[in-house]
Amino acid sequence: MDNLKSYRVLPSSFRDPAGFVFEENGEIFRTVSLEYKNEFECFISSGLLDKLIKENLIIPFSIINNNSNGEIYCVLKPERINQISYPYEWCFSQLKDAALLTIKIAKIALDYGMELKDASAYNIQFYQGKPIFIDLLSFKTKKNNSPWIAYRQFCQHFLSPLLLMAHKEKSLISLLKNHIDGIPLSITSNLLGLKKFNSQAFFHIYLQNKLSKKDINNAKGNKNFTKKDFFRILDNLFDIINNLKINIEDDNWSNYYEHKILSDQYLKSKIKLVKDFLLKIKPKYIYDIGSNTGIFSRISSQFCKEVISLDSDIDCIELLYQDIKKNSITNILPLVVDFANPSPSIGWENIERTSFLNRMKKNTILALAVIHHLIIGNNLPLTHLAEFFKKYCNNLIIEFIPLNDIKVQHLLKTRENIFKNITKEYFEKIFSQFFTIIERENIDSSSRILYLMKNNDQNR
Amino acid sequence: MRIIIIFLILFTNKAFSFYIDPGTGSYLTQILIASALSILFYLKNIKNYIKEKFRK
Numbered sequence A: 001m002d003n004l005k006s007y008r009v010l011p012s013s014f015r016d017p018a019g020f021v022f023e024e025n026g027e028i029f030r031t032v033s034l035e036y037k038n039e040f041e042c043f044i045s046s047g048l049l050d051k052l053i054k055e056n057l058i059i060p061f062s063i064i065n066n067n068s069n070g071e072i073y074c075v076l077k078p079e080r081i082n083q084i085s086y087p088y089e090w091c092f093s094q095l096k097d098a099a100l101l102t103i104k105i106a107k108i109a110l111d112y113g114m115e116l117k118d119a120s121a122y123n124i125q126f127y128q129g130k131p132i133f134i135d136l137l138s139f140k141t142k143k144n145n146s147p148w149i150a151y152r153q154f155c156q157h158f159l160s161p162l163l164l165m166a167h168k169e170k171s172l173i174s175l176l177k178n179h180i181d182g183i184p185l186s187i188t189s190n191l192l193g194l195k196k197f198n199s200q201a202f203f204h205i206y207l208q209n210k211l212s213k214k215d216i217n218n219a220k221g222n223k224n225f226t227k228k229d230f231f232r233i234l235d236n237l238f239d240i241i242n243n244l245k246i247n248i249e250d251d252n253w254s255n256y257y258e259h260k261i262l263s264d265q266y267l268k269s270k271i272k273l274v275k276d277f278l279l280k281i282k283p284k285y286i287y288d289i290g291s292n293t294g295i296f297s298r299i300s301s302q303f304c305k306e307v308i309s310l311d312s313d314i315d316c317i318e319l320l321y322q323d324i325k326k327n328s329i330t331n332i333l334p335l336v337v338d339f340a341n342p343s344p345s346i347g348w349e350n351i352e353r354t355s356f357l358n359r360m361k362k363n364t365i366l367a368l369a370v371i372h373h374l375i376i377g378n379n380l381p382l383t384h385l386a387e388f389f390k391k392y393c394n395n396l397i398i399e400f401i402p403l404n405d406i407k408v409q410h411l412l413k414t415r416e417n418i419f420k421n422i423t424k425e426y427f428e429k430i431f432s433q434f435f436t437i438i439e440r441e442n443i444d445s446s447s448r449i450l451y452l453m454k455n456n457d458q459n460r
Numbered sequence B: 001m002r003i004i005i006i007f008l009i010l011f012t013n014k015a016f017s018f019y020i021d022p023g024t025g026s027y028l029t030q031i032l033i034a035s036a037l038s039i040l041f042y043l044k045n046i047k048n049y050i051k052e053k054f055r056k
Helices: A034-045 A047-052 A090-109 A151-167 A168-176 A185-197 A202-212 A225-241 A256-260 A264-279 A295-300 A314-326 A373-376 A380-391 A405-412 A422-433 B002-012 B021-053
Strands: A021-024 A029-035 A060-066 A072-078 A114-115 A124-127 A131-132 A137-141 A284-287 A308-311 A332-336 A364-366 A395-401 A435-442 A450-454
Touching: A021 A295, A029 A034, A034 A047, A034 A072, A034 A137, A034 A314, A047 A090, A090 A131, A090 A151, A090 A168, A090 A314, A124 A264, A124 A395, A131 A225, A137 A314, A151 A185, A151 A202, A151 A225, A151 A332, A151 B021, A185 A202, A202 B021, A225 B021, A264 A295, A264 A395, A264 A435, A264 A450, A284 A295, A284 A395, A295 A308, A295 A332, A308 A314, A314 A332, A364 A380, A373 A380, A373 A395, A380 A422, A380 A435, A422 A435, A422 A450
Parallel strands: A284 A308, A284 A364, A308 A332, A364 A395
Antiparallel strands: A021 A029, A029 A072, A060 A072, A114 A137, A124 A131, A395 A450, A435 A450
């Protein structure tokens, strides 16, 4: 670490002159620039850092190099986040908790004479089941009586998507994929319709948007914004967000296992087989693709370091997140990801925020009762699917569902069956090109088969 | 007074141009909200004071 030669600066780390994030030998580090030295020392000496660490609000870190090196004042090594996620992959409650955390930190910072200068949703990650603030250089000394510098950013990154989700449509969070610096207030204002005049949106969205389009001189010279005013704004934002709620629809997938499974016997048999397979492979990370409300994620979490539960249904992820919060489960991360269209790379040069697939760890994939949706619902050839799994996992637990299955028949009800070649033999032939089949077990009370496969490439 | 000035700006000032810093509007919004919230705070105090008086 003495000479920073072989490092790779992360493409997401170029905006802040206070420092940058880099990767070396698989570890993540953050530099503090000489320019930010005084602010960083103040962050520590004021007691703010200790307070945030004590309350588990900020990522713990160690200072591994405090010898000034060119423009670098010191290097920090934060605790590793196993799976990086982005706000457009979160459900409503995840974004809401991230927003409330940001305000809580801004208020504590103010108590210690400092100000939160960035309120980006990308500064929050999920760590041990809870949101945590990861940008260690986001604090600056509060010097004058001016309003919150990150207010607009907060409204675009948090308040806008939360209001749209609560009042219009939950899937509008995906607008964050198109707008890397948060949903523009003009768009939120338009989409909210008459709701923009309610007490939650009128000032922070509608009025701010209107005033932002005016040519006003010397407004920033206003020095009459007191600390009390600052707290009033933060408290008001906190109350608005804390009171936002969404309804969970009672259809689709969110009640799948409660109402729509083949039978209890089928479920019991599948649970036993999954447990047996996991005991055999002892995985570190499991990606539960098509996790639904996470019944198998919860079971798998007892056998590995962390489960990343992925489903395209935002209600399923919402229910799972609420459940892990309620039961204080620390090693499941639920994310809204559609495997037929996973999050792309966005931002500067299309690498600033990398795609979901790029952020996956090649370990174990659990694909239970999901491939028939990809094959039939998306016309995805089986070879594409096998190649995909080959690229993204070492171990694969996959459920094969034959064409005579009642659920497959349901999917084929109104369409031509062009999938007649999808038989057990064909499935095994295709997957055997890339995987070794370790186990093959029939699931009770069904014609479905559960496979445990090992990637032939994994030792290369 | 601050509220009146901001509303005057809102309804009289020049229209949008691409060279306007939106941050300025955000500053003004915060001043406006803080003013409105402090008025509400004082009104609440007065209401509580009157309630207390009548209780006695």
